[in-house]
Amino acid sequence: VALYEVLKRRDAHIERLTGEITKLKAFISKRKQTYKRKRKDESAPTRALSAYNIFVQDRFSQLAKENEQALKSADSDAQLKRVPPASLVASTGNQWKELPPEEKALYEERAREDRKR
Incomplete structure (x- = not known):
């Protein structure tokens, strides 16, 4: 029992x-279900750029042109002289801080125009 x-x-x-x-x-x-990332609506308005954002865009396009030759060059020394992106971000931030008020005003004006759209 x-x-x-x-x-x-x-x-x-x-x-x-x-x-x-x-x-x-x-x-x-x-x-375990896979989650799909929500895609942004293409027709949705984009956020206005700040003066700093516009400065960074200008600076990076300028640096891209300078580094383009180093990337296309077959010379390995030229490729080594290319500036790494992390230092570009830091140096661009420092350049913005040291930018004279007259030049900053130009970027701030462009930012104001961007806000109006």
Whole structure:
């Protein structure tokens, strides 16, 4: 009789565990679903650029022209002289800080025009 009770408890325990396992498997399969990134609406208006953003765009286009020859060159020394992007970002930020107010005013005017659109 005691052995029968032990087996009955084990069967109940196994039944409970299999139920939990099926619940966990269902949860895991839901978590594995791939999430698609929301695409921005192409017709939505873009945010206005700040004076600093306009300065960075100008500076980077200028630097891209300067570094274009180094990229196209077969000379490995020219490629090594190319400035790494991380230092370009830092130097551009410092240049913005040191920019005279007259030149900053030009970029701020362009930013004001950009806000109007």
